[in-house]
Amino acid sequence: MHTTKPAYNPLDDIDRILVDEITIKNRLKELGQELNEAYEGRDVAVIAIINGAIIFVADLIRELSIPLQLDCIRVSSYRDNTKPMQEPEVIDKIRLELKDRHVLIIDDILDSGNTLSRVSQMFQAMEPASLKTCVLLDKKTKRSVDFEADFVGFRIPDEFVVGYGLDFAERYRQLPCIGVLRPELQNPPEWS
Ligand code: IMP
Numbered sequence: 001m002h003t004t005k006p007a008y009n010p011l012d013d014i015d016r017i018l019v020d021e022i023t024i025k026n027r028l029k030e031l032g033q034e035l036n037e038a039y040e041g042r043d044v045a046v047i048a049i050i051n052g053a054i055i056f057v058a059d060l061i062r063e064l065s066i067p068l069q070l071d072c073i074r075v076s077s078y079r080d081n082t083k084p085m086q087e088p089e090v091i092d093k094i095r096l097e098l099k100d101r102h103v104l105i106i107d108d109i110l111d112s113g114n115t116l117s118r119v120s121q122m123f124q125a126m127e128p129a130s131l132k133t134c135v136l137l138d139k140k141t142k143r144s145v146d147f148e149a150d151f152v153g154f155r156i157p158d159e160f161v162v163g164y165g166l167d168f169a170e171r172y173r174q175l176p177c178i179g180v181l182r183p184e185l186q187n188p189p190e191w192s
């Protein structure tokens with residue numbers, strides 16, 4: 001007899017969905033509108049912090065009706081190794097010239113604030129005409145640096161979330177929604 005193996009479904013590893021697919025889609029339309037109004041008549045350099053912002057930026061820029069150029073920056077996060085709260089390190093630089101440009105940095109989530117404050121400082125030194133940040137998620141945590149994003153998709157409680165670009169050990173980025181991982185699959189204790 002021929003038996004089929006059950007298909008892998010990343011949703012099986014999710015304890016609870018925090019933001020569903022439709023809610024993300026609707027909010028992205030609104031966020032796109034906010035950005036179209038804020039940047040009306042301007043040409044924007046959009047810089048995505050990858051890998052986390054990949055899905056968000058891909059969907060968000062398709063809501064934008066302003067001229068823009070897209071580039072990516074890769075930043076290593078302390079979450080990629082076991083040492084907590086390590087300074088984020090830029091490991092792949094951008095190619096766009098940012099001097100006198102209107103720069104919009106896009107990231108998946110604002111947590112401690114270390115990543116965005118570090119990247120913002122770095123870009124500020126390139127003398128842009130303006131510099132703003134946009135995040136899909138703002139986690140209600142104690143920031144380790146004083147930093148707030150200019151544009152926010154959703155404010156969420158202090159829980160480890162995956163999906164829609166956010167990962168756990170590079171997995172679950174493909175989920176169309178944002179959810180909390182089942183407790184037994186969650187972070188090693190040193191991450192909390
Ligand atoms: P921050 O530097 O602490 O603000 O953290 C930003 C980075 O940490 C994000 O770009 C994510 O890659 C990662 N991160 C923070 N919280 C979460 C989470 O709940 N799930 C997945 N990644 C997270």
Ligand code: MG
Nearest residue numbers: 052077079167
């Ligand atoms: Mg990550």
